[in-house]
Amino acid sequence: MSRIGIKPIPVPEKVQIALNASDVQVEGPKGSLNWAVPDGIDVTLEENVLTVQRKSELKQYKALHGLARSLIANMVTGVSEGFEKKLRVVGTGYRAEVNRENNLILDVGYSHSVTYVPPEGITLSVEATEMIDGQTHTPVVISGIDKQLVGQVAASIRQIRKPDSYKPCKGIRYEGERVRDKEGKAAVG
Numbered sequence: 001m002s003r004i005g006i007k008p009i010p011v012p013e014k015v016q017i018a019l020n021a022s023d024v025q026v027e028g029p030k031g032s033l034n035w036a037v038p039d040g041i042d043v044t045l046e047e048n049v050l051t052v053q054r055k056s057e058l059k060q061y062k063a064l065h066g067l068a069r070s071l072i073a074n075m076v077t078g079v080s081e082g083f084e085k086k087l088r089v090v091g092t093g094y095r096a097e098v099n100r101e102n103n104l105i106l107d108v109g110y111s112h113s114v115t116y117v118p119p120e121g122i123t124l125s126v127e128a129t130e131m132i133d134g135q136t137h138t139p140v141v142i143s144g145i146d147k148q149l150v151g152q153v154a155a156s157i158r159q160i161r162k163p164d165s166y167k168p169c170k171g172i173r174y175e176g177e178r179v180r181d182k183e184g185k186a187a188v189g
Contacts, residue, residue, distance in 0.1 A: 005065035009050040009073045012080050017045055024072055028079030031121070031145045035075060041068045050076075078145035085154040086175035089138040090163070094170070096126050096138045104140065108161040108172065116160065121146060122153050135169050 011017060018025040024043055025034040037043055040061040042053045052069040054061040089096045095107040104116040104124050118124055127139040140157065144150045154174070163171030163179040173179060
């Protein structure tokens with residue numbers, strides 16, 4: 001039995017769920033999401049509690065059982081509370097700002113500014129710059145209702161200038177990420 005798959009999903013009062021033959025549609029105060037349920041997985045709603053069950057004990061259905069439950073629970077959380085990830089732009093002269101079209105403009109050591117256009121449903125914001133250990137840290141907040149999309153956008157922005165392990169004080173990193181400082185080449189004397 002899947003330990004995650006058998007857990008029931010409580011549905012908040014503000015969230016409406018529509019179950020069709022092959023998909024689940026979740027609507028809440030922040031928006032709506034829908035997902036096609038794979039064959040072999042059944043979703044039932046009783047008294048504001050969703051349960052996910054598999055039709056047989058085949059290996060492929062066992063693999064999908066916990067996944068389906070996790071994705072539906074993330075949808076319920078997303079439309080009621082939303083998700084957010086924080087990045088930090090670290091480095092002297094490194095800047096981030098969001099323009100009127102919700103595009104992120106980054107100055108991260110290249111000869112030109114890099115503009116990141118987020119997909120629909122993602123909101124970007126830049127918080128006030130802080131000084132930590134003599135370095136400027138500019139927090140960038142990525143928020144939305146789709147957990148997978150929020151994580152993918154954060155990874156794409158981080159990819160623009162990953163932290164350098166030889167100069168860990170520069171780059172774009174996740175909030176709380178620790179960058180290991182490697183030693184450079186040493187002269188043999």
